[in-house]
Amino acid sequence: MNAPGSARALVALMRLPYWLMTGGLSLLTAFAITKAPLNMSLQMILLIFFSMAFITSAGFAINDYFDRESDAVIKPKRPIPSGALSLKQVVAVSGVLFAIGLVMAAFINWLSFAIIAVDSLLLLVYSYMVKRKSGFVANVLVGVLTGTAFMFGEATVTNNLSIISLTLYPIAFGTIGGNVLRDILSLDGDSKVGYPTLPQKIGSVSAAKVGAIFFLLTGLLAPLPAIPFFAGHFTVYYLPLILLWSVLLIYSSVRLITSGSTIQNIRKYERLVTMTMILLPLALIVEAVLGGWLI
Numbered sequence: 001m002n003a004p005g006s007a008r009a010l011v012a013l014m015r016l017p018y019w020l021m022t023g024g025l026s027l028l029t030a031f032a033i034t035k036a037p038l039n040m041s042l043q044m045i046l047l048i049f050f051s052m053a054f055i056t057s058a059g060f061a062i063n064d065y066f067d068r069e070s071d072a073v074i075k076p077k078r079p080i081p082s083g084a085l086s087l088k089q090v091v092a093v094s095g096v097l098f099a100i101g102l103v104m105a106a107f108i109n110w111l112s113f114a115i116i117a118v119d120s121l122l123l124l125v126y127s128y129m130v131k132r133k134s135g136f137v138a139n140v141l142v143g144v145l146t147g148t149a150f151m152f153g154e155a156t157v158t159n160n161l162s163i164i165s166l167t168l169y170p171i172a173f174g175t176i177g178g179n180v181l182r183d184i185l186s187l188d189g190d191s192k193v194g195y196p197t198l199p200q201k202i203g204s205v206s207a208a209k210v211g212a213i214f215f216l217l218t219g220l221l222a223p224l225p226a227i228p229f230f231a232g233h234f235t236v237y238y239l240p241l242i243l244l245w246s247v248l249l250i251y252s253s254v255r256l257i258t259s260g261s262t263i264q265n266i267r268k269y270e271r272l273v274t275m276t277m278i279l280l281p282l283a284l285i286v287e288a289v290l291g292g293w294l295i
Contacts, residue, residue, distance in 0.1 A: 008084070009085045014093075019049075020281075021056075021149075022056040025150070026048055026153040026156070027048045027153065029149065029168065030154070030156050032291065044156070047108050054101035055119055058093075058097035059119075059123035062090075062094040064078060065090050065091055065094065068081060073193050111161070112152060112156050116152065119152075126141050133196070139198070143173060147169040167225045170218060170221035173217045176214045177211040178211070180199075181207075184204045187199050212253040215249045215250075215253040219246040219248075219253065223239060223243060237290040238287040241283040241286060242279065242280070242283040245277075248272065248279075249276075252269040256269050
């Protein structure tokens with residue numbers, strides 16, 4: 001095994017782009033809550049981002065370990081089935097990343113550590129058991145884990161959980177809807193390895209409608225953090241981009257329900273939702289930069 005090949009396999013194992021979804025989302029939530037990102041120390045910024053990011057990569061690594069047999073059939077280029085990394089190496093990488101992420105969170109505060117610890121446990125349960133027992137429960141669990149990024153972001157800067165992160169949490173419903181649609185698109189491969197996904201149980205048409213419902217919920221609930229008399233901690237600066245995202249989510253959900261749930265349509269609206277997700281971090285950035293002016 002050559003060193004460059006091992007390095008590339010390690011990068012593939014860690015799924016670095018997902019750091020933006022977890023570590024990045026946690027950090028942007030912290031920025032939006034404090035509304036003073038420039039006042040946050042570099043040490044705290046690094047701890048927030050990398051503690052969640054390392055836990056995410058640890059989860060992907062251990063998931064690859066438990067998925068090694070199915071990946072050999074449908075994803076043979078993954079690090080384990082391709083032979084680029086051994087099982088012992090993957091387990092070691094996962095263990096080290098879990099440990100580093102937990103230690104980094106402990107340096108922030110104990111509530112942040114507790115959230116990361118629960119995430120770690122759920123990632124292990126997901127990989128070892130849930131994914132093989134029920135694809136839909138696995139989809140929901142991934143959404144639950146995604147939502148903890150908001151809770152973690154608040155906990156890191158307030159050492160508390162409040163209505164702020166709880167009103168942000170429903171945004172994670174969109175992750176559930178997206179995973180349901182991706183299960184439809186990967187139906188053939190999942191059938192080969194016996195994953196009990198929702199489309200296999202109720203059919204692609206019905207599954208597309210379930211995914212659409214989660215998109216609809218996300219679209220309706222995403223503006224909540226800036227709604228007066230409900231949460232109201234976020235300002236009007238949060239609303240323009242998030243309302244645009246909500247409109248696109250609601251449009252996609254309506255089209256998935258009313259138009260023919262063909263593979264082409266499902267792929268089209270899954271891509272639309274995925275591409276427009278950039279509006280969420282942009283809304284948090286605008287809130288972090290401009291929101292302090294109205295407080």
